[in-house]
Amino acid sequence: MSSQYGDYLKVSIFGQSHSASIGVVIDNFPSGIHIDQSALEAFMTRRAPGNASYATTRKEQDRVIFLSGLVDDVTCGAPICAIIENTNVRSGDYSNLYDIPRPSHADYSAQQKFHGFQDVRGGGHFSGRLTAPLCIAGALCQQLLVHHGIHIGAHIASIGTVKDDAFDPVMVSETELVKIHTSTFPVINENAGAQMLDIIAKAKADTDSVGGCIECAIIGVPAGAGNPIFDGIENKIAKIVFGIPAVKGLEFGNGFQAASLFGSENNDPFYIAADGQVRTATNNHGGILGGITSGMPIIFRTAIKPTPSIGKEQDSISLSKQTAEKLVIHGRHDPCIVPRAVPCMEAAAAIAIADILLSDRLL
Numbered sequence: 001m002s003s004q005y006g007d008y009l010k011v012s013i014f015g016q017s018h019s020a021s022i023g024v025v026i027d028n029f030p031s032g033i034h035i036d037q038s039a040l041e042a043f044m045t046r047r048a049p050g051n052a053s054y055a056t057t058r059k060e061q062d063r064v065i066f067l068s069g070l071v072d073d074v075t076c077g078a079p080i081c082a083i084i085e086n087t088n089v090r091s092g093d094y095s096n097l098y099d100i101p102r103p104s105h106a107d108y109s110a111q112q113k114f115h116g117f118q119d120v121r122g123g124g125h126f127s128g129r130l131t132a133p134l135c136i137a138g139a140l141c142q143q144l145l146v147h148h149g150i151h152i153g154a155h156i157a158s159i160g161t162v163k164d165d166a167f168d169p170v171m172v173s174e175t176e177l178v179k180i181h182t183s184t185f186p187v188i189n190e191n192a193g194a195q196m197l198d199i200i201a202k203a204k205a206d207t208d209s210v211g212g213c214i215e216c217a218i219i220g221v222p223a224g225a226g227n228p229i230f231d232g233i234e235n236k237i238a239k240i241v242f243g244i245p246a247v248k249g250l251e252f253g254n255g256f257q258a259a260s261l262f263g264s265e266n267n268d269p270f271y272i273a274a275d276g277q278v279r280t281a282t283n284n285h286g287g288i289l290g291g292i293t294s295g296m297p298i299i300f301r302t303a304i305k306p307t308p309s310i311g312k313e314q315d316s317i318s319l320s321k322q323t324a325e326k327l328v329i330h331g332r333h334d335p336c337i338v339p340r341a342v343p344c345m346e347a348a349a350a351i352a353i354a355d356i357l358l359s360d361r362l363l
Helices: 037-047 091-098 107-114 121-126 128-146 174-181 190-205 233-241 255-260 338-359
Strands: 010-014 021-027 065-068 080-085 151-159 212-219 247-252 270-272 278-280 298-304 314-318 323-327
Touching (some): 021 128, 080 128, 121 128, 128 151, 151 338, 233 298, 298 338
Antiparallel strands (some): 010 021, 270 278
């Protein structure tokens, strides 16, 4: 079982949903970087549970406690270790899951892998709770990247059948990304956002859940970063993005839409911009060619499945009796994971880009 990511920048996540604490260790983070604790707290609040009607009612402050790596809020070169204490757990809600696995959860596959020794409480280390330490690392990496003119932002691209406006893949601006960061519901089109909130409310009232998509943009990354074949930018981002529970799909640039186009429609013509830099008139390639950055905005989208924990009675089995069983899931769960997954996507992107640029000695 691997909970570590990175070639140069090593990020290791530990803990379970109902363990005493969860946390992260970061090796090789550059020294001398001042960490803005207020900005870190604001980033963590965007992901934290219990802050909105569309989120789980489990209330956690997600206060970050640094055990090492910082002196007077400045990185000192030592491994950074940070934890978040779990203070609001109800482990009894999960006592029957060793025998009756929840549909579309990891209960059954974990049982086969760990032979009953897995922690089922709150999903254990399969839980979305583990995205909190991911966000610690991602927030620190974002602060590092901003020092080098690199900015990352994501928004809800869709929930159910309702779609938000898309980023302009050629002209994404820092101002636009900052505006999304400060939004209580991260969309570009507020009317679409209102419709999305209505869909979530209806799913919640029906003891159901709903999925959606997230679009992420990274601007300011210089051309020439990354590698071909197995260490490309797409590969690196994909590896960490799929470490976020509920992610079921990923596309870059035009993605699957490119499959329905002719080459003359999908190709991006080059030109020399007024500042002398090489640019493309369109950005169907999503800022990546041959696994290497082109200097255009990096654009990717992820598909997030509906929360599998729903209040409706579902069909399952008893592993001990080998019989069909009905299951009603207890506990506190999000009717829609998508809004709280937005900062997680930004965190994943920031970690991936920081690792790539540090490995290529571009930071």
